[in-house]
Amino acid sequence: MSVFDKLKGMLKGHEEQASKGVDKAGDYVDGKTQSKYSGQVDTAQEKLKEQLGQTGQRPDSPPQPPPPPQQ
Template sequence: MSMMDKIKSMLKGHESQTEKGVDKAGDMVDDKTQGKYKGQVDTGQDRLRDEFGGGKGPDQPPQP
């Protein structure tokens, strides 16, 4: 079992906490870099949400 599989199994059923963690980590990076890499951070956050199940599903409306 790979490390990613282990992380996914630990986070399964905790999508809302995963979403909060991804947002908090991205905000921290934006804060530390003074927003210099905001586009890259946002892309990373989207990919993490997709990977770990905290992303926007087909039944969820897009957030502003």
Template sequence: MLDKLKDLIKGHPDQARQGVEKAGDAFDAKTGNKYQSQVDTAQQKLNEQIGGKEPPASGEGRPPQT
């Protein structure tokens, strides 16, 4: 299954990165940002694995916390 996922991501790093960001943001919203630092770390590690253009630094482009 992991190989299948890698094949889908190959050639589409920007779309994969957007998916990682949206998933992390959705998780943060559901948990009230309780695990935001862990989510940010996971997003960063996934983006490193995806490769391609660097994502924005942690917290950039995110709506302010309420």
């Protein structure tokens, strides 16, 4: 079992808090770097949220269609 799988298990049921933590960490990095790398920070936040099982979508955005089945 990978470390990331363990983290997912620990965060299960606490997705909203994890999302807030990712956002807060990104804001901290943006502050320390004076937003010099804000594009890269935003991309990292999105990818981390995807890995944690979140889509990163806002509640008012339409849902994404599921990916096609693998064959």
